[in-house]
Amino acid sequence: MVDEEDGKEYRWETGYEKTWEAIKEDDEGFLEASVTDIIQRAKRKRQEKKQANTKLGMMRHLYILLDCSDSMSNQDLKPTRLYCTLKLLELFIEEFFDQNPISQLGVIIMQNKRAEKISELTGNPKKHIKAIGTLNRTSLIGEPSLQNGLNVALKSLKLLPSHASREILVLIGSLTTCDPTDIKNTIDALKLEGVRCSIIGLAAEVHVCKQLASETNGTYNVILDDSHYKDLLFQHIEPPPAAVCLESSLIKMGFPHQMVTEGTDEPLTMCMCHVDSVDEGSKLTTGGYYCPQCCSKYCELPVECRVCGLTLVSAPHLARSYHHLFPAPNFKEIDYDNQDIVCFSCQKTFMDVDKHVYRCPKCEKTFCLDCDIFIHDVLHTCPGCATNPAILQNNSD
Numbered sequence: 001m002v003d004e005e006d007g008k009e010y011r012w013e014t015g016y017e018k019t020w021e022a023i024k025e026d027d028e029g030f031l032e033a034s035v036t037d038i039i040q041r042a043k044r045k046r047q048e049k050k051q052a053n054t055k056l057g058m059m060r061h062l063y064i065l066l067d068c069s070d071s072m073s074n075q076d077l078k079p080t081r082l083y084c085t086l087k088l089l090e091l092f093i094e095e096f097f098d099q100n101p102i103s104q105l106g107v108i109i110m111q112n113k114r115a116e117k118i119s120e121l122t123g124n125p126k127k128h129i130k131a132i133g134t135l136n137r138t139s140l141i142g143e144p145s146l147q148n149g150l151n152v153a154l155k156s157l158k159l160l161p162s163h164a165s166r167e168i169l170v171l172i173g174s175l176t177t178c179d180p181t182d183i184k185n186t187i188d189a190l191k192l193e194g195v196r197c198s199i200i201g202l203a204a205e206v207h208v209c210k211q212l213a214s215e216t217n218g219t220y221n222v223i224l225d226d227s228h229y230k231d232l233l234f235q236h237i238e239p240p241p242a243a244v245c246l247e248s249s250l251i252k253m254g255f256p257h258q259m260v261t262e263g264t265d266e267p268l269t270m271c272m273c274h275v276d277s278v279d280e281g282s283k284l285t286t287g288g289y290y291c292p293q294c295c296s297k298y299c300e301l302p303v304e305c306r307v308c309g310l311t312l313v314s315a316p317h318l319a320r321s322y323h324h325l326f327p328a329p330n331f332k333e334i335d336y337d338n339q340d341i342v343c344f345s346c347q348k349t350f351m352d353v354d355k356h357v358y359r360c361p362k363c364e365k366t367f368c369l370d371c372d373i374f375i376h377d378v379l380h381t382c383p384g385c386a387t388n389p390a391i392l393q394n395n396s397d
């Protein structure tokens with residue numbers, strides 16, 4: 001009995017958290033509110049930095065470099081660091097393609113001093129989610145090699161045309177990296193190619209990661225807890241400002257129509273996207289999208305035509321990228337002293353506990369914090385401006 005008790009390792013014995021200095025208890029002694037507060041404040045701060053009319057890298061090619069070393073089995077995130085990361089990545093991938101429909105993504109894992117590409121750079125979210133799903137059963141061994149991982153990513157990013165925004169996102173739990181040669185050379189090569197490297201650390205700040213991020217114009221953050229992790233990860237969904245060396249060029253795109261003629265039976269045809277897929281074998285189907293240039297058929301958009309190389313999109317895909325270029329104006333935080341009784345959009349009555357309210361500089365309507373964040377995160381249009389014909393008129397000029 002006694003032995004069994006002794007063998008147990010308690011959470012408080014293993015140095016559970018390292019970041020409490022920044023966090024304070026609220027009136028009732030809970031910490032939850034404090035973390036939420038930090039995240040919300042960070043959100044607003046990021047919002048303020050955003051400006052209209054900046055050039056953004058809209059056509060993104062992003063490699064996710066995932067640490068699958070021994071350190072990812074650590075249980076400071078529940079149930080393990082790896083499991084938590086995989087769950088968040090699944091959400092991230094879906095959201096990434098929702099917001100960046102003409103971008104591509106690839107996944108590389110770092111394990112036992114080696115780097116392995118587990119999914120190629122493509123624009124199909126299902127492929128990546130499936131590849132990530134198999135990582136659940138991978139054995140976490142050895143140390144990661146940041147240099148090998150970066151080199152694998154750089155090798156395929158090098159081949160991309162210069163109008164593409166090239167990025168690497170490193171998720172690393174380990175505090176060490178075991179590299180074959182000097183990592184400084186790799187950082188210089190990345191810098192030369194204009195590849196932006198951002199890092200999310202799961203344990204503590206590491207000098208070489210900081211160096212890498214600052215030299216390549218990326219960001220480096222260390223997580224506080226799982227919700228902070230999600231917030232940091234989801235920051236990378238928005239397209240970053242374009243790098244200086246990014247070339248502007250016009251890209252030919254095709255807008256396929258769905259060929260449906262009322263009252264006639266469509267011919268059975270074979271699609272190009274499933275023609276050589278192993279698990280979903282090709283079938284003869286009716287309907288689908290036809291490339292306007294070479295008439296090959298595809299089941300889903302957006303896709304790059306495999307025959308003629310034309311990028312095929314639908315107009316809503318481009319519309320979804322539009323708000324990144326013309327964001328809603330930043331609201332000004334002002335102290336609340338009974339200026340307005342209710343929030344303009346949700347009609348919530350302001351109470352004394354609302355220390356701040358938020359005002360749109362264009363239409364001068366007042367909003368609550370929840371609405372401020374919702375408007376800038378999801379809606380991307382100020383309800384006050386949208387319902388004011390005079391402002392709408394001005395905007396379209």
Ligand SMILES: [Zn+2]
Nearest residue numbers: 271273274299
């Ligand atoms: Zn298909």
Ligand SMILES: [Zn+2]
Nearest residue numbers: 291294305308
């Ligand atoms: Zn084609």
Ligand SMILES: [Zn+2]
Nearest residue numbers: 343346368371
């Ligand atoms: Zn509101």
Ligand SMILES: [Zn+2]
Nearest residue numbers: 360363382385
């Ligand atoms: Zn407004």
